[in-house]
Amino acid sequence: MxxxxxxxxxxxxxxxILDERIMLRNIDRLARHAADLGVTLRPHLKTGKSVDIARRVLSGGTGPATVSTLAEAEVFHEAGISDILYAVGIAPQKLDRVVALRRAGCDLSVILDSRAQAEAVADAARAAADPIPVLIEIDSDGHRGGLRPDDPELAAIGTILRDGGAALRGVMTHAGESYGAVGADAQAAFAEQERKAVADAADTLRGAGLDCPVVSVGSTPTAHAARDLTGVTELRAGVYVFFDLVMAGIGxxxxxxxxxxxxxxxxxxxxxxxxxxxxxxxxxxxxxxxxxxxxxxxxxxxxxxxxxxxxxxxxxxxxxxxxxxxxxxxxxxxxxxxxxxxxxxxxxxxxxxxxxxxxxxxxxxxxxxxxxxxxxxxxxx
Amino acid sequence: MxxxxxxxxxxxxxxxILDERIMLRNIDRLARHAADLGVTLRPHLKTGKSVDIARRVLSGGTGPATVSTLAEAEVFHEAGISDILYAVGIAPQKLDRVVALRRAGCDLSVILDSRAQAEAVADAARAAADPIPVLIEIDSDGHRGGLRPDDPELAAIGTILRDGGAALRGVMTHAGESYGAVGADAQAAFAEQERKAVADAADTLRGAGLDCPVVSVGSTPTAHAARDLTGVTELRAGVYVFFDLVMAGIGxxxxxxxxxxxxxxxxxxxxxxxxxxxxxxxxxxxxxxxxxxxxxxxxxxxxxxxxxxxxxxxxxxxxxxxxxxxxxxxxxxxxxxxxxxxxxxxxxxxxxxxxxxxxxxxxxxxxxxxxxxxxxxxxxx
Structure with missing residues (x-):
């Protein structure tokens, strides 16, 4: 030894122990791939939960970023990050904190997949006179939450948001099942599944006369394996900053x-x-x-x-x-x-x-x- | 609802959420059982890691207590708990902190199961002119560390400690396998296995002319199921303060x-x-x-x-x-x-x-x- x-x-x-050299190499790798694909990278800061790491992931910028808790949104906004997606289905009780962060200057958006959530967000948006931006979660693989891209609820929810005083900003999905896909080809197939799901969902919304400026996909395996992201505007990933044995195990x-x-x-x-x-x-x-x-x-x-x-x-x-x-x-x-x-x-x-x-x-x-x-x-x- | x-x-x-009423009932239950068995209860504070909870577990006293990290020993000593067993095999690099805590007035004891550790503790004890108290870990069920009760190394290690300037305080065991024993009878059998292992180990040491004042057993299942602890002086348990589904699942x-x-x-x-x-x-x-x-x-x-x-x-x-x-x-x-x-x-x-x-x-x-x-x-x- x-x-x-x-x-x-x-x-x-x-x-x-964190080896910064390896971390910076990982950060650079996905930044280049996102640039090659012509999409914005919105890194998920939940893996590091560290302002020092966030500064390196975002190359010193103010975003865009993704978080998994409002505590993350609060800490990272305090540190100067101002474009944040809170990527866990919004609970009505949490809207006070969302509104407070937005009042403090954070462009914080939320996600949801039901009328009940949309009505709660619309109510909070009207009460605060603040069009809270919302992405509707799309289910691309049956992994957990979200609506199927052709679900008629999509347009209904979009309409509740728009007419209720919130802002429909777009659609997002996360193919959590891609963590079980071994090899670049299998992961690329999941990336295409993500892409198609949100592109179809965006079409559903636009067909109903609703705006859908943001079309967001991502997981660490699909983000690295994606070969074409036509119709997608942004890419999310988190664990790639450190990587781990699960990621090594699927290549x-x-x-x-x-x-x-x-x-x-x-x-x-x-x-x-x-x-x-x-x-x-x-x-x-x-x-x-x-x-x-x-x-x-x-x-x-x-x-x-x-x-x-x-x-x-x-x-x-x-x-x-x-x-x-x-x-x-x-x-x-x-x-x-x-x-x-x-x-x-x-x-x-x-x-x-x-x-x-x-x-x-x-x-x-x-x-x-x-x-x-x-x-x-x-x-x- | x-x-x-x-x-x-x-x-x-x-x-x-912590329901204090249930917690106090759990604390009282094992305190009564230990009293019935005629042994000292040395609760493990690793479950709560909270000074407020420790005060209730120890009924406001200064110990005895068990911890799983030196950080726990430091926090709990600062809070007035002065009789502490650090129940993870001692690493030589950690002896500085052990000595510092003892200098600050904490009766901190450590555990080990090898000559290399005993020599490191003896060296530290001599250097500090402080007879660091040691329990030798006994393996009662093949769960992880410890020596078998009849291992000739027991007396060799005891001698290294005694002659080297440390203090051989006794023996301890933890039947981690008891977590898989369903029902009071199966758990009582593990309790007897713990009891016999440390009683035999104490006999081995005493037969070699060494002192063995403390004979310590425990796990939450065996502590509750034990029917007779002849030869044992103290009982340890931790998760009983809260209990959980694993403990409910084995009854x-x-x-x-x-x-x-x-x-x-x-x-x-x-x-x-x-x-x-x-x-x-x-x-x-x-x-x-x-x-x-x-x-x-x-x-x-x-x-x-x-x-x-x-x-x-x-x-x-x-x-x-x-x-x-x-x-x-x-x-x-x-x-x-x-x-x-x-x-x-x-x-x-x-x-x-x-x-x-x-x-x-x-x-x-x-x-x-x-x-x-x-x-x-x-x-x-």
Whole structure:
């Protein structure tokens, strides 16, 4: 094993390590692809939940951005980001906060898929004398919410919004099922499914005499795989900033592209069972087992040395609250490496959003200075 | 459905609700059982990670208590708790913080199961001129760490500690496998397995001329099921303060005993699929699927009305980051209830430790005043 990275020695384990060089490469990759496709990129900031990361994802600009909670909208607006889509179906009780953010100068839009929500938004828009912008959610793959592109409710909802004092800004979809599509061709098929669903929905609205300026698609797999986005105006993606084992498992990236890891320390051994115990359990890694049904089940994560180099066939096979159990894969044809008590390792996460959410800060390996810097991370709703 | 609980209307969803009345009943139940068994109860504070909860669990006292991170030890010592066991195998790099806490007046003890750890602790004890107290971890069920009760390493490690300047305080075990034991008899068998393992280990140490004043056992299932703890001096348990669906699934409690829930709001419907969408996804519930292999798989949680009454056969069947999908159990012979957009519900968690860890505060339904109060919760390491 090469000499330990001296930047990490003062850190208390377990903790998050973020490699800024890899992150910037990931950010650049999708920015170029969106430019090639001729669409606006509206990055999802829910993965990082960090102002420092948001500034790099948005290249210092004020948006456009996507968020998954109003707490994110509030923090990022405070930090100067002013064009934000809140991409979780709006609950009527949350409209006060939406109106307050818009009064403070944030161009915040919301999503919905029912008359009840549309009526609540229209009521709030009239009461505030503010045409709250709305995207109608379209179901492109049966993954969770949204209306089918040919649903007559689409025009009915659009009319409620327009006539009620809100603003129908467009349509959006998210092919969550694309996370199960292996390889670029399968993901490109999902990208086309997203594109067609929202393009058809936009046609439905326009056919009913309604405006539909924004046509928004995206998930990390489809955003990278999309080959043609005719009729689409913007692309959303989130986890691509860090990438993770789920994305590597379906071929969107390789393990070398994963910018996030958890630093951990060996605390014990059970040699007869082939186990190495570390101080990163599910409290540090999350309970996410997103690779469980992939061709390579990575347990609770792939094990690297302290410098981030993958140790072949070694995974976190099990996790208790503050204990991780490292073991060789069942198929491995090699001995367990000698990793004495006190050895520091890095674990690549199954799902970067979930692992990052277990921590309140990133320990960042900075690109320019090479120094280690702490970036805060927030949570909550 | 009865009228909504007016205390909850100002809360932003998703958020944690803690019913103090149920919690105090749970705390009292195990305190009585420990007293009946004639052992000291050393509650595990990792579930709550809250000073307000710790004060109730310890009945206002200064300990004894168990923690799972040094951050917990530091926060709880600052709050006046002075007798603390750090129950995760000690990493050599963490001994500076252990020594600092002990210098500040905390009777902090650590656990280990190897010569390498014992030598590191002895070195730190000598350097600090402080006999750091140590419990040797015993493996009673093959769950993770620890030495078998008859392992010759036990006496070797005890000798390294004693002769090196540390203090051998005793032995401890945790039958994590008891979480899979259904019913009081099966759990009592695990309790006896824990008891025998540490009693035998204490005999091994004493036979080698070493002291072993503390003999510590515990897990929530075995703590409640134990019938005789001859040879044991103390009992540990953690999740019993809140209980959860995993504990209900193996019969340690009922759903009426679960003190913790997540308040959520209905944000949409997919009537053709029988889905109700809410704003509590895995970010609010955690990814814990601890009931997946139980007789009743509860998905991501059991659905209650806003007042905490279980809605029959309704579970959170799936969870995305900020979306929960509520559906009827496959076997349910009833229609989906009518829960319009904006309806507030409460979700009982699979695993209280994991769900609580997703939040930074408890919204507490207070016993005496009946008011709602915010108690902070901390995380980190």
């Amino acid at each position: 090469p000499p330990t990275d001296s930047r990490l020695t003062e850190l208390t384990t377990p903790c998050l 969107v990236c390789t393990t070398d592209d994963i910018a996030l890891s958890v630093l951990t320390t060996v605390i014990g051994h059970q040699p007869e069972r082939g186990w190495i115990m570390v101080d990163a359990g599910w409290m540090a890694m999350s309970r996410d087992r997103g690779t469980a049904n992939q061709a390579s089940d990575q347990g609770y994560g792939v094990v690297c040395d302290e410098n981030g180099t993958v140790l072949p066939d070694l995974i976190v096979a099990n996790a208790n609250q503050e204990h991780g159990t490292i073991a060789l894969r069942a198929c491995a044809d090699r001995p367990l490496p000698d990793l004495p008590v006190g050895t520091r390792l890095r674990i690549l996460p199954n799902h970067a959003c979930a692992t990052a959410a277990q921590h309140d800060r990133y320990n960042v390996l900075r690109v320019e200075s090479g120094a280690l810097e702490e970036w805060p991370r927030f949570g909550g709703w | 009865p009228p909504t609980d007016s205390r909850l209307t100002e809360l932003t969803t998703p958020c944690l 340690v409690c009922t759903t009426d005993d679960i003190a913790l829930s997540v308040l959520t709001t209905v944000i949409g419907h997919q009537p053709e699929r029988g889905w109700i969408m809410v704003d509590a996804g895995w970010m609010a519930m955690s990814r814990d699927r601890g009931t997946a292999n139980q007789a009743s798989d509860q998905g991501y949680g059991v659905v209650c009305d806003e007042n905490g009454t279980v809605l029959p056969d309704l579970i959170v069947a799936n969870a995305n980051q900020e979306h929960g999908t509520i559906a009827l159990r496959a076997c349910a012979d009833r229609p989906l209830p009518d829960l319009p957009v904006g309806t507030r519900l409460r979700i009982l968690p699979n695993h209280a430790c994991a769900t609580a860890a997703q939040h930074d505060r408890y919204n507490v339904l207070r016993v005496e005043s009946g008011a709602l109060e915010e108690w902070p919760r901390f995380g980190g390491w």
